[in-house]
Amino acid sequence: MKKFNAVLLVVLGFFFASCQRNSVNTLDQYYTSVDSGVQTAGIKMVEISTPKGKFKVWTKRFGNNPRIKVLLLHGGPAMTHEYMECFESFFPKEGIEFIEYDQLGSYYSDQPQDSSLWVTPRFVEEVEQVRQALKLDKNNFYLLGNSWGGILAMEYALKYQQNLKGLIICNMMASIPDYEKYNGVLRKQMRQSLVDSLQAFEAAGKYKDPTYQNLVFSEYYTKHLCRLPEWPDPVMRSMKHLNEEVYVMMQGPSEFKTGGRLITWDRKADLSKITVPTLTVGAKYDTMDPKHMEWMSEQVKNGRYLYCPNGSHLAMWDDQKVFMDGVIGFIKDVDAGKVGK
Numbered sequence: 485m486k487k488f489n490a491v492l493l494v495v496l497g498f499f500f501a502s503c504q505r506n507s508v509n510t511l512d513q514y515y516t517s518v519d520s521g522v523q524t525a526g527i528k529m530v531e532i533s534t535p536k537g538k539f540k541v542w543t544k545r546f547g548n549n550p551r552i553k554v555l556l557l558h559g560g561p562a563m564t565h566e567y568m569e570c571f572e573s574f575f576p577k578e579g580i581e582f583i584e585y586d587q588l589g590s591y592y593s594d595q596p597q598d599s600s601l602w603v604t605p606r607f608v609e610e611v612e613q614v615r616q617a618l619k620l621d622k623n624n625f626y627l628l629g630n631s632w633g634g635i636l637a638m639e640y641a642l643k644y645q646q647n648l649k650g651l652i653i654c655n656m657m658a659s660i661p662d663y664e665k666y667n668g669v670l671r672k673q674m675r676q677s678l679v680d681s682l683q684a685f686e687a688a689g690k691y692k693d694p695t696y697q698n699l700v701f702s703e704y705y706t707k708h709l710c711r712l713p714e715w716p717d718p719v720m721r722s723m724k725h726l727n728e729e730v731y732v733m734m735q736g737p738s739e740f741k742t743g744g745r746l747i748t749w750d751r752k753a754d755l756s757k758i759t760v761p762t763l764t765v766g767a768k769y770d771t772m773d774p775k776h777m778e779w780m781s782e783q784v785k786n787g788r789y790l791y792c793p794n795g796s797h798l799a800m801w802d803d804q805k806v807f808m809d810g811v812i813g814f815i816k817d818v819d820a821g822k823v824g825k
Contacts, residue, residue, distance in 0.1 A: 514547045514579050530617045532588065532610050536601055541585065541614065542592035546572065549581040552819055553624045554652075555615070556584055559631025561602070561734045562727035564591045568630065569718040570800055574808045580815060583618060587636075591725035602730050603745065608639050615647060626815060628652040631797065632735065638751055638758070645760050650818040652811060654765040655797050657776045658783075659750040664742045666773040670708060678703055682740075691737035704740045708771045711795075711802040719801065739771055739797070755783035761823040762787045763814040767795030767803060786823045788814060 517523060526545040531538055544565070554575070556568050565584035575582045586592040588610055589602065615625060625648055629637030634656025641651050657663045671679055678699065685696035710719060736743030764781040766774030766789070774791060781787035790810035795803030817823070 510579060514549060514576070514581070516548050518545070518548050528618075530614050532613045534588070534596075534601060534606060534610075536596060536598045539588055539594035539596055541588050541594065541610065542590075543586075543614065543618065544584045545581070545618070546583070547576055547579070547581040549579055549624070551624050552580050552626065552815060553618075553620050554580060554582040554626040554628050554815070555611075555618070555620065556582060557611070557627065557629035557633030557636050558585075558587065558590070558722070559629075559633050560590070560726065560731050561587070561607075561632045562589050562730035563632075564722045564725045566725065567719045567722035567798065568800070570716070570804065574812065578812050578816075580812070585614060589727050589730045591727065595727060599733060602733050604635065604639055604749070607636055608643055611636065611640050612644055612647075615644075620647070622647055622649055624649055626650040626652065626818070628654065628811070629656065630654040630800070631656055632746075635746070635749065638755075641758050641760065641762075642751070642754055645758060648760045650815065651758065651760050651762040652765070652814065653762065653777075653780065654811075655767060655770050655772050655777075655799060657772045658752045658755055658780050659776075660742060660746050660748065661750055662752075662776060663772060664747075666776070667740065667742065667771070669773075670704075670771070674703060686741060691741065697738075700738055700740050708769055708796050709739060710798040711769060716801060719798065752783070755780055756785070759785040761814075761818045763790060763811065764788075765790045765792065765799065765807065765810070767792035767797070767799040769794075769796040770799070771797045790814070 528543050528545070529540040530543055531540050556565065556571065558565050558568055565586050568584060571582055587607060589595050627637045627640060627648060629635070629652070634653040637651060637653055638658065641648060682696070682699060685691070685693055690696055732744060734744045734746050736747070762781070762784040764777045764787065766772065766777030768774060778789045778791070781789035792799040792803035792806045795807060799807045
């Protein structure tokens, strides 16, 4: 028995030593730079071609994983990657490579002054050019979009899903008209005197009036955009760096009042064409109807739904554990070949 125990201890020792070596090797691989020459903290300015010439967009890569590479699409339009910096606290320890990215017109990228550039099809082609430049492909490419980024992710998948391994649509309905209707539902939950005040400002077109903006922030944004008592610095920086001209042109004057070029956007009838593994994320207090996001997961071919019971539009912040656990779990399941519901 003593001889057997001694052999067992030796075998276990080799086993744990092997696990440790594998862990170190994996960690070493994740943090191995994929860029030669001067190191720039993973930042790369990617040149893109547009009908109005060539411009550069800002990207930053974290880690190195040949099987899993997640490109993050921020909202707005024309917000910044900054409010998505929370992924930096979760993805690296899971070995997930990811890329932060400012779309054209956003703060860290070029900001050309040509209104013809601010249309959804051109943004889709931009994402495709970024994918090619970063060498992402169907064997490793996951696209994660929040809000407007969710629209962009859907549109990209409908045209280029052959390049995708997985799709994650966070806090975005498949229809702006339906989003506007749900906005009306949320308005009805407000006190009537507040609704009357908001409507008076809107009827006069006084969207930039400080009183109106303060009401929208205190009565709507803090309840449905981000419910944390103090908004995180990355969120505040992203708000500060918003390109308001592009945002208003495409979205409208605020998250509370839709308008602009996206006003008729609707892809409900096309969701069945999305065949890649897809996760939709909804939250109880979101500006978007969580039931609609659950329905979306049932329309795509290989869908899964993640519900954040304490979250809002930025559930990645105010229901962080549920959000991150669900997103990471989905990515790992797709990587393991466990697709669908």
